[in-house]
Amino acid sequence: MINVAILGFGVVGCGVAEVLKINSDSIAQRAGQEIKVKWILDIRDFPDSPYSDLLTKNAEDVFNDRSVDIVVETIGGAKVAAEFTRRALMSGKSVVTSNKELVASQGPELLQLAKDNGVSYLFEASVGGGIPIIRPLNQCLAANEIDGITGILNGTTNYIFTKMRREGKSFEAALKGAQQNGYAEQNPTADVEGHDTCRKIAILSSIAYNEFVDSDSIYTEGITKITTEDMKYAEAMNGVIKLIAVSKRINGRIFARVSPAVISKEHPLANVEDVFNAIVVKGNAIGDAMFYGRGAGKMPTASAVVADIIDIAKHPGSSMMSVWVRKDKNNIIDIEDSLAKFLVRVQVADISEAKGKIASVFNQETEFIELGSKTNELAFITPFAAEKELNGSINRIKEMNSITAISNIIRIEEE
Amino acid sequence: MINVAILGFGVVGCGVAEVLKINSDSIAQRAGQEIKVKWILDIRDFPDSPYSDLLTKNAEDVFNDRSVDIVVETIGGAKVAAEFTRRALMSGKSVVTSNKELVASQGPELLQLAKDNGVSYLFEASVGGGIPIIRPLNQCLAANEIDGITGILNGTTNYIFTKMRREGKSFEAALKGAQQNGYAEQNPTADVEGHDTCRKIAILSSIAYNEFVDSDSIYTEGITKITTEDMKYAEAMNGVIKLIAVSKRINGRIFARVSPAVISKEHPLANVEDVFNAIVVKGNAIGDAMFYGRGAGKMPTASAVVADIIDIAKHPGSSMMSVWVRKDKNNIIDIEDSLAKFLVRVQVADISEAKGKIASVFNQETEFIELGSKTNELAFITPFAAEKELNGSINRIKEMNSITAISNIIRIEEE
Numbered sequence: 001m002i003n004v005a006i007l008g009f010g011v012v013g014c015g016v017a018e019v020l021k022i023n024s025d026s027i028a029q030r031a032g033q034e035i036k037v038k039w040i041l042d043i044r045d046f047p048d049s050p051y052s053d054l055l056t057k058n059a060e061d062v063f064n065d066r067s068v069d070i071v072v073e074t075i076g077g078a079k080v081a082a083e084f085t086r087r088a089l090m091s092g093k094s095v096v097t098s099n100k101e102l103v104a105s106q107g108p109e110l111l112q113l114a115k116d117n118g119v120s121y122l123f124e125a126s127v128g129g130g131i132p133i134i135r136p137l138n139q140c141l142a143a144n145e146i147d148g149i150t151g152i153l154n155g156t157t158n159y160i161f162t163k164m165r166r167e168g169k170s171f172e173a174a175l176k177g178a179q180q181n182g183y184a185e186q187n188p189t190a191d192v193e194g195h196d197t198c199r200k201i202a203i204l205s206s207i208a209y210n211e212f213v214d215s216d217s218i219y220t221e222g223i224t225k226i227t228t229e230d231m232k233y234a235e236a237m238n239g240v241i242k243l244i245a246v247s248k249r250i251n252g253r254i255f256a257r258v259s260p261a262v263i264s265k266e267h268p269l270a271n272v273e274d275v276f277n278a279i280v281v282k283g284n285a286i287g288d289a290m291f292y293g294r295g296a297g298k299m300p301t302a303s304a305v306v307a308d309i310i311d312i313a314k315h316p317g318s319s320m321m322s323v324w325v326r327k328d329k330n331n332i333i334d335i336e337d338s339l340a341k342f343l344v345r346v347q348v349a350d351i352s353e354a355k356g357k358i359a360s361v362f363n364q365e366t367e368f369i370e371l372g373s374k375t376n377e378l379a380f381i382t383p384f385a386a387e388k389e390l391n392g393s394i395n396r397i398k399e400m401n402s403i404t405a406i407s408n409i410i411r412i413e414e415e
Numbered sequence: 416m417i418n419v420a421i422l423g424f425g426v427v428g429c430g431v432a433e434v435l436k437i438n439s440d441s442i443a444q445r446a447g448q449e450i451k452v453k454w455i456l457d458i459r460d461f462p463d464s465p466y467s468d469l470l471t472k473n474a475e476d477v478f479n480d481r482s483v484d485i486v487v488e489t490i491g492g493a494k495v496a497a498e499f500t501r502r503a504l505m506s507g508k509s510v511v512t513s514n515k516e517l518v519a520s521q522g523p524e525l526l527q528l529a530k531d532n533g534v535s536y537l538f539e540a541s542v543g544g545g546i547p548i549i550r551p552l553n554q555c556l557a558a559n560e561i562d563g564i565t566g567i568l569n570g571t572t573n574y575i576f577t578k579m580r581r582e583g584k585s586f587e588a589a590l591k592g593a594q595q596n597g598y599a600e601q602n603p604t605a606d607v608e609g610h611d612t613c614r615k616i617a618i619l620s621s622i623a624y625n626e627f628v629d630s631d632s633i634y635t636e637g638i639t640k641i642t643t644e645d646m647k648y649a650e651a652m653n654g655v656i657k658l659i660a661v662s663k664r665i666n667g668r669i670f671a672r673v674s675p676a677v678i679s680k681e682h683p684l685a686n687v688e689d690v691f692n693a694i695v696v697k698g699n700a701i702g703d704a705m706f707y708g709r710g711a712g713k714m715p716t717a718s719a720v721v722a723d724i725i726d727i728a729k730h731p732g733s734s735m736m737s738v739w740v741r742k743d744k745n746n747i748i749d750i751e752d753s754l755a756k757f758l759v760r761v762q763v764a765d766i767s768e769a770k771g772k773i774a775s776v777f778n779q780e781t782e783f784i785e786l787g788s789k790t791n792e793l794a795f796i797t798p799f800a801a802e803k804e805l806n807g808s809i810n811r812i813k814e815m816n817s818i819t820a821i822s823n824i825i826r827i828e829e830e
Contacts, residue, residue, distance in 0.1 A: 019558050019700050029625065030557045030737070124555070130701035132547075132555030139554075140539065140547030142445045143434050143721030210444065268707065271686050278705075285434050285718035286545035289708035290693075292683065293701060303700035306558030315730060322445070 001034045002313045005062040005093075007084055008075035009042035009055070012098050012125070015302030016072055017051055020309075027306065031313035038068055063087055069316075070309055073097040078105050089113045089121060096308040098125035098301050104199035104215045107206060108324045115319040122308035122320065127153065127200045128277050130300025131293040132307070137207045137281065138321065144283030146208035148248040150415065153200040155275035155295040156184045156191040157223050157243040162273045165231050165240060171224060183275055193222035194243065194258040201245035204279070205256055209249055211331070212324035213256060219335035221259035230408050233345060233379045234262045236369050237412075240270050244413050255333040261413040262343050282415075336388040341412040343369075344394060345379040347405040354378065354402045361393050376404070381412065416449045417728045420477040420508075422499055423490035424457035424470070427513050427540070430717030431487055432466055435724075442721065446728035453483055478502055485727055487720060488512040493520050504528045504536060511723040513540035513716050519614035519630045522621060523739045530734040537723035537735065542568065542615045543692050545715025546708040547722070552622045552696065553736065559698030561623035563663040565830065568615040570690035570710040571599045571606040572638050572658040577688045580646050580655060586639060598690055608637035609658065609673045616660035619694065620671055624664055626746070627739035628671060634750035636674035645823050648760060648794045649677045651784050652827075655685050659828050670748040676828040677758055697830075751803040756827040758784075759809060760794040762820040769793065769817045776808050791819075796827065 004020070006013045017037055020027065028034045039062045040054045049055065062068060071088040075081040078101050085102065088095045090113065097103065102110070103123045114121035124134045128151075137146070152158050156178055163174040175192065178184035190196045202215035223243050234241045239262040247256035263270055268290050272278040277295025280288055294300045311320065348354035351370065358380055359366045367381040382390050398406055419435070421428045432452055435442065443449045454477045455469045464470065477483060486503040490496040493516050500517065503510050505528065512518065517525070518538045529536035539549045543566075552561070567573050571593055578589040590607065593599035605611045617630035638658050649656045654677040662671035678685055683705050687693040692710025695703055709715040726735065763769035766785065773795055774781045782796040797805050813821055 015700075023558060023560050023699065026560055026625070027558060030553075130698075131704055132551045135555050136547045136551060138445075139726060140550050140722050141718070142725045143438060143442060143718045145438050145441055210441070268686070271683070283545075283718065284438065285430075285714040285721075287709050287712075287715055289546055289706070291704070291706060293704035297702075299700040300702055303556070303558045303698065306700075307555050310557045311554060315733070318730070 001036055002031065002069045003036055003038040003067045004070045004072060004309060005039040005041065005068045006037060006072045006074065007041045007062070008073065009040050009044070009046060010074060011298045012301050012305065013040070013072065013074035015298035016074065016305050019299065019302045019306045027310060031310045033313060035309060035313060038065065059084065063091060068093055070094045070096060070312055072305060072309070073099055074305070075099070076101070078102045082106055085110055086113060089117050089119060092117055092119055094119040094121070094312045096122050096305055096312070098123070098305055100126040100196070100199045100203060104202045107203070108212045108326050111321055111323045115323055118317055118319065120312050120318070120320045122311065123203070124308050125301045125304035127203050128279060128291070128293070129295040129297060130303045131277060131279070131291050131295065132304070133204065133279050133291050134207060136291060137204065141281060141283050141286060141289070144285045146249070146281060146283055148246070148282040148415065149201065149204050149208055149279060150244060150246045150269065150413065151201065151204070151279035152242055152269055152272050152277055153245050153279070153295065154191055154197045154243060155277060156188065158272065158277070159183045159275045160223065161226070161242060164228050168228055170228065171226065192224055194220040197243060197245045197258045201247055201256055201258060205247040205254065206324045208247070208281070209254055210322055210324070212326045213247070213254055213332070214329070217329055217332040218256040218258060223260050225408060226260050226410070227408070230345060230410060232371055233343060233369050236371065237262060237343070239264050241410065242269060244269070246413060250333065253331055253333050255338050257335060257338065259411050261411040263413050336386070338387055339384055340387050340390065341384045341414065342382045342390055343379055343410045343412055344382065345377065345407040346397070346403050347377055347407055349376070349402050349404060351375070351378055357400050357402050358397055361396050377407070416451055417446065417484045418451055418453040418482045419485045419487060419724060420454040420456065420483045421452060421487045421489065422456045422477070423488065424455050424459070424461060425489060426713045427716050427720065428455070428487065428489035430713035431489065431720050434714065434717045434721045442725060446725045448728060450724060450728060453480065474499065478506060483508055485509045485511060485724055487724070488514055489720070490514070491516065493517045497521055500525060501528060504532050504534060507532050507534055509534040509536070509727045511537050511720055511727070513538070513720055515541040515611070515614045515618060519617045522618070523627045523741050526736055526738045530738055533732055533734065535727050535733070535735045537726065538618070539723050540716045540719035542618050543694060543706065543708070544710040544712060545718045546692060546694070546706050546710065547719070548619065548694050548706050549622060550722070551706060552619065556696060556698050556701060556704070559700045561664070561696060561698055563697040563830065564616065564619050564623055564661070564694060565684065565828065566616065566619070566660045566694035567657055567684055567687050567692050568660050568694070568710065569606055569612045569658060570692060571603065573687065573692070574598050574690045575638065576641070576657060579643050583643055585643065586641065607639055609635040612658060612660045612673045616662055616671055616673060620662040620669060621739045623662070623696070624669055625737055625739070627741045628662070628669055628747070629744070632744055632747045633671045633673060638675050640823060641675050641825070642823070645760060645825060647786055648758060648784050651786065652677060652758070654679050656825065657684060661828060665748060668746055668748050670753050672750060672753065674826055676826040678828050751801070753802055754799055755802050755805065756799045756829065757797045757805055758794055758825045758827055759797065760792065760822040761812070761818050762792055762822055764791070764817050764819060766790070766793055772815050772817050773812055776811050792822070
């Protein structure tokens with residue numbers, strides 16, 4: 001029998017207890033032994049909880065109990081959670097978590113600590129909610145060199161974009177709707193500014209490239225500046241705008257970015273709508289593989305946590321994840337040096353004059369998009385070039401008399 | 416160091432040697448040790464092969480070599496492959512294969528033999544080519560009771576349907592094109608009659624429900640009767656026709672079926688085109704998760720074989736798959752008792768008269784589909800009911816004077 005202690009009885013912690021209960025028979029069969037919740041640690045009172053006999057407010061109950069094999073950390077944040085994770089690992093208990101903030105910031109040290117103590121630190125639930133992605137990257141695609149990852153990793157922003165595109169709602173109205181439906185927090189900053197997505201692509205990249213990719217080094221742009229106007233131009237290109245996380249290995253160096261981007265409707269990610277998430281992994285043997293499902297929610301996330309618990313039960317005493325090496329920050333390619341293609345929407349005095357001027361800047365064929373309904377606006381697609389060059393060209397365009405304003409600049413992701 | 420012997424140096428066997436070579440560094444890092452090909456067994460000569468020093472025609476070289484830890488069986492078929500697999504397992508060597516025929520027919524016995532000898536019998540490559548699906552079902556979704564699986568599991572038929580729908584080609588012309596492009600065998604029976612798909616859904620179901628689902632007990636219908644005419648009616652329903660494998664657990668019993676089916680364009684499988692495969696898994700905690708990628712091909716399939724090799728290298732001496740129990744065949748729900756909904760295309764003398772007659776048979780609202788271009792043809796959608804009832808109703812319709820012929824009957828899959 002395996003004894004589990006759940007630290008933090010919020011949505012995910014509660015879901016973990018529930019999944020372990022409702023699927024206990026099949027879980028025991030797959031794990032080869034019964035899995036029992038021994039303690040639930042939370043400072044709050046839950047007088048009506050069916051788990052009241054397992055609840056404690058005293059962390060020592062958990063850490064002093066040598067029969068506890070696995071600690072589930074669903075506290076969140078990087079303070080108390082970090083302290084408890086360290087204590088658990090150092091006392092020879094494996095730790096399973098959904099805490100992306102902690103994994104993204106202290107992953108290398110915590111993985112090393114797990115290894116040093118002959119236990120595991122697993123975090124399938126930290127990315128993509130219930131979607132199996134960490135284990136597939138780590139095991140199923142182990143035969144591949146991973147060349148790149150492209151994903152829609154945040155359900156809140158994908159829901160907002162879906163509502164904006166389908167129902168013509170403004171960003172503000174779509175955000176409000178998401179908050180009312182419980183798909184967005186009252187303080188939505190981490191989601192809409194891309195920080196949540198950034199942590200997730202940092203974790204996926206660290207596994208894929210087997211070195212720590214620091215989330216602080218990843219260029220991150222949120223979705224607040226995208227309008228339904230921009231979406232109409234994407235539609236005219238036969239594309240959609242999504243908050244896209246991308247990372248690539250280029251000549252031994254790594255590039256990662258989070259930003260809104262236009263993707264073709266033929267792209268496998270284009271049909272990922274509402275709160276769904278999906279991740280496309282490019283391997284040198286497998287080609288493209290995609291993983292799709294609900295990126296959040298109590299039961300999907302709990303299902304990922306419990307899969308980690310079962311894995312530890314099946315392979316006790318082995319440290320299943322490689323330790324991430326912290327390398328020089330120079331190993332990350334700067335956004336200015338990365339290659340991109342932009343969709344630029346501009347306000348103009350005269351369309352045909354503006355087209356001539358813009359075309360002259362790029363010295364090659366520039367594709368223009370005009371919506372019939374607009375007489376003082378157009379959009380153009382830049383060549384594929386280093387961002388610093390493109391920014392230089394756009395600055396030149398900005399200074400032209402025939403261009404009254406640059407309304408938006410959005411990346412186009414073609415891979 | 417782990418020594419591997421490859422039995423059968425065809426497309427997949429050759430790919431395995433290649434993947435182990437080109438990605439040797441990262442594979443060694445992930446496996447925790449070097450993985451070396453010690454022998455390649457094939458009765459053919461390969462004088463120009465870079466692996467000529469590893470080639471042997473004598474199986475005893477492999478079986479007498481106690482340093483061989485893992486045997487890769489890429490011979491195919493269920494005769495020699497079965498004999499070699501048994502010998503390997505009995506001599507304490509793990510076996511990895513892409514051979515769906517053997518797994519689908521003798522899986523229970525071979526898994527038991529592996530368990531008895533403390534080794535593994537793994538077959539990630541037998542379903543979905545490079546798509547990680549066996550391991551996710553077995554490990555990542557282990558916290559879930561699996562309620563159902565829906566998939567596009569055969570690249571050849573999916574390619575043919577894609578060409579028929581997009582280019583208006585007939586089945587015969589599309590098949591010929593697939594053969595010319597190397598996407599279909601010269602004898603395409605196993606693909607176009609659905610046998611290949613049937614074996615794959617049998618394997619997935621056996622893992623998902625933890626009991627052996629015999630491919631012989633699965634109702635299987637191929638794609639040869641589907642015409643571009645049928646596709647136009649599917650289009651009018653905002654759907655597409657795909658060769659769909661489905662299996663469900665219903666009140667402890669299992670239902671599985673392979674047949675062409677209309678699915679809505681909103682269904683996650685609708686955009687799976689060309690030779691791509693995808694599998695939707697329904698778990699009671701995770702909800703729907705989808706796995707997508709290239710379902711065949713040398714390198715994707717080899718990548719799945721090598722992932723199994725790495726897994727064995729990391730967990731030596733453990734038997735990683737549960738043994739499938741052979742249960743009473745009564746545990747499989749008969750197709751006649753299963754619930755379905757049909758799209759029925761009929762030739763008629765007079766459209767409005769025929770509509771009245773057809774509606775009278777079902778005693779409830781029947782949805783009709785008419786293509787403006789057809790004056791003696793229409794299609795209707797039956798209610799959702801047991802297939803034997805629907806067949807009874809369709810037989811009554813067939814006998815009516817106003818119906819000159821039943822052109823096709825195609826299932827509609829809504830889940």
